[in-house]
Structures are given as C-alpha cells and as structure tokens.
Amino acid sequence: MKIIGTGSALPSLAVTNNDLASFLDTSDEWITERTGIKERRLLSTETLYDLAEEAALKALKASGLRGDQLDFIICSNVANRFITPGMNCILQEKIGAKCAGLDINVACAGFINALMLADSMMQAGRAQHILIICAEEPSKYCNWDERDTSILFADGAGAVVLAAGDGFKSVHLSMTSNKDVLYYERCMEKTPFEKNRKEGQPLVMRGREVFRMAVSQSTKDLKVALAEAGLKPSDVTYYLMHQANKRIIESVRTLLDEPEEKFPTNIEKYGNTSSASIPILLDEMLAAGKIHKGDILAMSAFGAGFVSAACVMQWMY
Numbered sequence: 001m002k003i004i005g006t007g008s009a010l011p012s013l014a015v016t017n018n019d020l021a022s023f024l025d026t027s028d029e030w031i032t033e034r035t036g037i038k039e040r041r042l043l044s045t046e047t048l049y050d051l052a053e054e055a056a057l058k059a060l061k062a063s064g065l066r067g068d069q070l071d072f073i074i075c076s077n078v079a080n081r082f083i084t085p086g087m088n089c090i091l092q093e094k095i096g097a098k099c100a101g102l103d104i105n106v107a108c109a110g111f112i113n114a115l116m117l118a119d120s121m122m123q124a125g126r127a128q129h130i131l132i133i134c135a136e137e138p139s140k141y142c143n144w145d146e147r148d149t150s151i152l153f154a155d156g157a158g159a160v161v162l163a164a165g166d167g168f169k170s171v172h173l174s175m176t177s178n179k180d181v182l183y184y185e186r187c188m189e190k191t192p193f194e195k196n197r198k199e200g201q202p203l204v205m206r207g208r209e210v211f212r213m214a215v216s217q218s219t220k221d222l223k224v225a226l227a228e229a230g231l232k233p234s235d236v237t238y239y240l241m242h243q244a245n246k247r248i249i250e251s252v253r254t255l256l257d258e259p260e261e262k263f264p265t266n267i268e269k270y271g272n273t274s275s276a277s278i279p280i281l282l283d284e285m286l287a288a289g290k291i292h293k294g295d296i297l298a299m300s301a302f303g304a305g306f307v308s309a310a311c312v313m314q315w316m317y
C-alpha cells in the first residue's frame with residue numbers, strides 16, 4: 001500500500017498563548033516552555049465537517065482520483081456532534097464518493113490504526129483505493145474554565161488517499177486498559193429507568209502520567225516497527241510523531257539517539273490536533289518539498305486508552 005495524495009485543513013482562527021492568558025491563569029512563557037505550543041487553530045465559524053471535506057477534497061485532487069473511484073472511506077475521530085450516523089456517511093456525498101466506509105476511534109493513534117486497516121483490506125483484495133480522513137475538534141470537549149487541557153488541544157483535519165502497491169513496511173499497535181489517565185465522559189440522554197445517572201464531564205488528563213507513558217511506549221513501538229521492517233533508527237529519513245508535546249518528541253528523539261532534523265514539528269503553530277496531527281504534518285512536509293521518493297518515514301502516536309501505534313513506510317513518488 002502507498003500514499004498517493006494528501007490534504008489538510010485548519011480553522012481560520014489562530015489563538016495565541018497570550019490570548020489564552022487573558023482569561024486563564026497561565027502564560028506564554030509557561031506554555032511555550034512545557035509544551036512547545038505558541039498558538040493553535042480553533043473552530044469558530046467553520047464546522048469540523050467543513051474541515052474534513054476540505055482536507056479530503058485536497059487529498060483526492062493530489063491523488064488524481066475522483067471521489068467515485070474510491071473503494072472505501074475510513075474516518076478517525078474521537079468525538080463530533082453526530083454520534084450517529086458516522087462521519088464517513090456524512091462526508092461521502094460531500095466528496096462525491098459512492099463507496100461504504102467506517103469510523104474508528106483510537107484516540108490520537110487513529111491515523112496509524114486506519115493505515116493498518118486500509119493495508120489489511122488491500123492485502124485481502126477488498127479495495128484498491130481508500131481514503132482516510134482524520135478530523136478532530138478536541139476544543140469542544142476541553143474544560144475552558146481550567147488551564148490543564150485547554151492550552152494543549154486544537155482542531156484540524158488531515159487526509160490521505162491510498163492505493164494498493166508497495167511502500168507500507170510494518171505497523172505495531174499497543175494497548176493497555178488505563179482509562180483514568182485521559183478520558184472524556186459524554187452525557188447520555190435521560191431514561192425513565194436508569195438509576196444513579198452520572199453526568200458527563202469534559203476531558204480529564206493526568207498530564208505527567210500521560211507524558212511518561214507516551215515517551216516509553218512511543219520509543220518501544222518505533223523500535224519494534226523498525227525491527228519488523230528490517231531497519232535501524234538511523235535508516236529513517238523522518239520521524240513523523242504525534243504532535244502532543246514538543247518535550248515528548250524531544251525525549252523520544254534522545255532515547256533513539258537520532259538527530260533533531262529528523263523530527264519535524266508543527267505543534268508550535270497548531271497545538272495537539274489528536275489523530276489529525278500526523279496527516280497534517282505529512283501534508284505540510286510534502287507541500288514544502290521535504291519528502292522524496294525512497295525516503296523512509298517512521299510514524300508514532302499515542303493517546304487515551306492508553307493506546308499507541310507506530311508504522312514504517314517508504315515514500316513511493
């Protein structure tokens with residue numbers, strides 16, 4: 001399987017750390033030093049579906065395919081306004097597709113899990129062309145009265161079109177049931193029968209534990225995925241890491257003993273866009289002409305679950 005087109009879309013509203021410090025007990029200095037984030041894009045006038053559609057249409061255009069030539073759509077999303085139908089159904093018509101699809105929720109590791117699913121479908125002969133759309137609006141489930149999570153998360157969408165063929169070399173997925181470190185509990189409708197009803201609550205995060213698990217799991221996953229691909233860390237051209245915190249990326253880089261220039265970031269501009277962060281970064285790197293045929297890309301992501309995933313691919317065009 002290979003990627004034949006990418007696209008991304010971000011909200012028009014840029015919110016700086018100083019903007020946040022005007023209503024939260026925080027500062028540009030603290031956020032920059034602890035996370036690497038300077039500003040983020042947050043949904044204001046657009047909807048998440050607008051971003052998802054824009055990213056998908058750009059990826060289709062780059063691939064040279066029309067929507068009706070797709071065999072399947074996979075959407076990665078943690079939460080959006082519609083619990084049902086799935087985001088893939090909402091987007092199908094907007095992008096001119098006719099095929100079936102599904103939504104997955106593997107938190108911030110959704111993109112790599114979607115790649116794994118797409119690769120498995122292609123290997124089974126069920127599809128030749130698959131569109132993955134990662135579209136996330138975590139700003140809608142953070143608590144904006146608190147500084148814990150609202151300074152980190154941001155909105156955005158990234159998409160890739162995949163075709164059968166060579167390129168995807170290995171994937172490694174991990175999961176440990178550990179809900180309490182990071183969760184968003186949605187409020188369901190009232191029924192006349194339920195006893196002891198619990199209200200929902202915005203995103204809860206134990207930042208230090210998430211940080212620790214992310215660094216150790218990401219390093220392990222990358223080593224396993226590289227070994228499965230028959231490669232060494234030094235063979236990698238770029239490590240495309242989930243943009244969660246610049247210090248997490250820096251810690252993984254140090255543990256792998258790899259140079260800084262192999263770990264591109266855009267968290268400074270966009271914050272943590274959950275499962276959309278890697279496809280947005282990939283799209284930006286391609287637009288900047290930084291990725292070339294034959295390059296080895298290693299990707300790693302982690303998130304609520306606790307889940308993590310890494311994969312290795314060779315760039316084919």
Ligand code: ACO
Pocket residue numbers: 025026027030031034035107108147148151152182205206207208210211214244245248272274302303304
């Ligand atoms: N502004 C100013 N001060 C703050 C803020 C803030 N936004 N948040 C916490 N502080 C204060 C704390 O109260 C504490 O003060 P004290 O020393 O007086 O007690 C001090 O700063 C240090 O707080 P810590 O929580 O220990 O700070 P830490 O260095 O761990 O940074 C952070 C917090 C940025 C959340 C970090 O733990 C982190 O990034 N963790 C990983 C989070 C993450 O990546 N989540 C998403 C991954 S999964 C996914 O993407 C879904």
